[in-house]
Amino acid sequence: MTLVFGERSGGRSYWALDVSKPNPAEWKVKWHIQGGTTGFEELGYTWSKPFFTRIKTGSSTSKEVVIFAGGYDPMEDGFPEGFDDQNNNGKWDTGELHGVTVGGTEGYDKWNPGMNTMGRGIFVVDLADGSKVFTPPTAPMT
Amino acid sequence: MLHVFTDSAVTFGGVTYEAGDEIFAFIPKDLLSRLEEFSLIDTHIYTVDGSPPFTGPAPEATVHITT
Numbered sequence: 001m002t003l004v005f006g007e008r009s010g011g012r013s014y015w016a017l018d019v020s021k022p023n024p025a026e027w028k029v030k031w032h033i034q035g036g037t038t039g040f041e042e043l044g045y046t047w048s049k050p051f052f053t054r055i056k057t058g059s060s061t062s063k064e065v066v067i068f069a070g071g072y073d074p075m076e077d078g079f080p081e082g083f084d085d086q087n088n089n090g091k092w093d094t095g096e097l098h099g100v101t102v103g104g105t106e107g108y109d110k111w112n113p114g115m116n117t118m119g120r121g122i123f124v125v126d127l128a129d130g131s132k133v134f135t136p137p138t139a140p141m142t
Numbered sequence: 143m144l145h146v147f148t149d150s151a152v153t154f155g156g157v158t159y160e161a162g163d164e165i166f167a168f169i170p171k172d173l174l175s176r177l178e179e180f181s182l183i184d185t186h187i188y189t190v191d192g193s194p195p196f197t198g199p200a201p202e203a204t205v206h207i208t209t
Contacts, residue, residue: 003197
């Protein structure tokens with residue numbers, strides 16, 4: 001039995017614990033996925049609740065997987081006004097272009113689309129070892 | 143921190159736990175370096191904050207998992 005959890009506002013990780021043994025003292029970390037590492041560059045803060053299922057990997061083979069969405073980018077906490085975060089500190093600073101929208105996020109990050117890759121993906125990973133099985137292709141941000 | 147509680151009396155490794163006792167806790171490695179922040183500032187620090195679903199059949203003694 002495997003327990004998988006993210007960290008929501010706490011961080012960009014998913015942790016899988018092997019909780020098969022009755023005695024909790026024997027439970028082990030099965031795998032760990034860290035957002036920002038190779039293959040998981042776009043994984044943001046891990047708000048997405050993991051979904052367990054089995055997918056076909058061939059005509060007669062299948063694999064147990066965990067599916068989760070790309071998470072959250074705290075840069076978007078800049079609601080309601082979009083700004084060009086030139087020094088990438090998450091805050092609007094004097095001199096950085098910023099927009100004024102009424103009650104919405106319409107103009108958010110319009111000058112800085114490259115910062116929006118965090119959290120846009122969907123990840124399918126192998127339940128056995130946390131390796132990435134599939135992630136949908138993403139178009140370049142324009 | 144991830145917390146696990148038992149809802150019935152159970153014995154593990156010679157230690158007996160009553161219903162409601164905590165039987166397991168886990169702090170992810172990537173959050174250890176942030177624990178000192180609890181003593182430094184007044185605002186709440188988010189660490190392990192996610193829902194913990196699990197696969198497979200439930201064990202005989204039901205455990206309740208929270209974060």
